[in-house]
Amino acid sequence: MKIARLAVLGVALLAGGIAAxxxxxxxxxxxPETATPVPVVRIDTEDVLIATGDLxxxxxxxxxxxAWQSWxxxxxxxxxIRRTEAANVMSEMxxxxxxxxxxxxxxxxxxxxxxxGSKSGYLSAIxxxxxxxxxxxxxxxxxxxAGGFILPNDHVDVIKTGRDEDGKASDSFVTETIxxxxxxxxxxxxxxxxxxxxxxxxxxxxxEVDARQAELLVLAQRVGQLSLILRSMADVSSAGPAAxxxxxxxxxxxxxxxxxxxx
Numbered sequence: 001m002k003i004a005r006l007a008v009l010g011v012a013l014l015a016g017g018i019a020a021x022x023x024x025x026x027x028x029x030x031x032p033e034t035a036t037p038v039p040v041v042r043i044d045t046e047d048v049l050i051a052t053g054d055l056x057x058x059x060x061x062x063x064x065x066x067a068w069q070s071w072x073x074x075x076x077x078x079x080x081i082r083r084t085e086a087a088n089v090m091s092e093m094x095x096x097x098x099x100x101x102x103x104x105x106x107x108x109x110x111x112x113x114x115x116x117g118s119k120s121g122y123l124s125a126i127x128x129x130x131x132x133x134x135x136x137x138x139x140x141x142x143x144x145x146a147g148g149f150i151l152p153n154d155h156v157d158v159i160k161t162g163r164d165e166d167g168k169a170s171d172s173f174v175t176e177t178i179x180x181x182x183x184x185x186x187x188x189x190x191x192x193x194x195x196x197x198x199x200x201x202x203x204x205x206x207x208e209v210d211a212r213q214a215e216l217l218v219l220a221q222r223v224g225q226l227s228l229i230l231r232s233m234a235d236v237s238s239a240g241p242a243a244x245x246x247x248x249x250x251x252x253x254x255x256x257x258x259x260x261x262x263x
Contacts, residue, residue, distance in 0.1 A: 043072055043073075044072070044073040044074075045070040045071060045072055045073060046070070046071055046073050046076050046082055046083070046084065047068040047069065047070055047071070047082065047083035047084075048068070048069060048071040048076060048080045048081060048082055048083070048107050048108075049066055049067075049068060049080070049081040049082075049083070049086075049089060049090070049093075049107065049108040050066070050067060050068075050069045050105055050106060050107050050108060051065065051066065051102040051103070051104060051105065051106050051108060052064060052065060052066065052067045052104065053065065053104050054101070054102065054103055054104055055098045055101060055102040056098065056101050057098055057099070057100070057101050057126065057153065058097060058098060058126075058152070059097070059098040060095060060096070060097060060098075061093050061094055061095060061096045061097075061098070061113070062094065062095075063094070066090050066093060066108060068083050069105075071107070079107075079109045079110070079111070080107045080108075080109070081107070081108055081109075081110065092115075093108070093113060093115075096113045096114060096115050097113065097114040097125075098112065098113060099111075099112050099113060099114050099125055099126055100112040123185065123186070123206070126185070127185075127208065128208075130210060130211075131208050131209065131210060132208070132209050132210060132211060132213075132214045133185055133206050133207070133208060133209075134206065134207055134209055134213075134214045134217050134218070135204045135205065135206045135207075136158075136204060136205055136207065136217060136221055136226050137203065137204055137221065137226075138187075138203065138204060138205050138226075138228065149230065150184060150187065150205070150228055150230050151184070151187065152184055152185060152186055152187060153183065153184065154183075154184045154230060154231070155181050155182060155183055155184070155231045155233075155235075156182050156184060156207075156228040156229055156230055156231060157177055157179065157180045157181070157182070157228070157229040157231060158177070158178050158179040158180075158182060158207070158217070158220075158226055158227070158228060158229075159175055159176065159177050159178070159226070159227045159228075159229055160175065160176050160178050160220040160223075160224045160225070160226055161173055161174070161175045161224055161225045161226075161227065162174060162223055162224030162225070163224075177229075178216055178217075178220055179209070179213055179216070179217070181231065181235075182207050182208065182209060182213075183207070183208040184205060184206070184207060184208075184228070185206040185207065185208050186205070186206040187205050187206075188203065188204065188205075205228060
């Protein structure tokens, strides 16, 4: 019995030795490959002047409207304002007028601003090339300007009302749309709409027109009364260029308060 146990023990030791020998002679598993480090690319930047919020047309630059922001050097163009070249520009731009609107984060460009002290030339500065600014008299109560809801940068049609020279009755009038899709530059002395403030209707409205339309407006105001008809914002972009209507279109005759039809 003891001999059998010794035999089993010997076989177990022999098997263990063989297993240890095989394990020691086998090659070790390969080490995991280390990932190649990705080189860090450094981007050179410059501080440029940007708008911290939306700056609409006519906005006066004040505290907090401008800030410096890092910009990739290869994306900086000469029209941008760099901190290295104009460190005190924010104080210089305070009080300037916005000639062309900025969105939040847009780089500030000098040609889009009118520097302080140039207020007298503001209106001529915002006029596109070839355009004219013509002021017409309006009802201060808003009777000829959609109840006073017409504001700068709205688009309007201009209607002339005058006596019907061909009518038999002395109190017959005709109305005619003489201009369409005209941009309003100012109402009274207001050149911008201020959110939250009461709209003040002035005694005149300044319109943006071309040379021919300016002549038509001056003549029409002399022979009749002009009214501004507010257009929908959705119609402005699709209405096409403003142009005088033909003299025999868009007319209606009113006698004794009753429309007599077109002519």
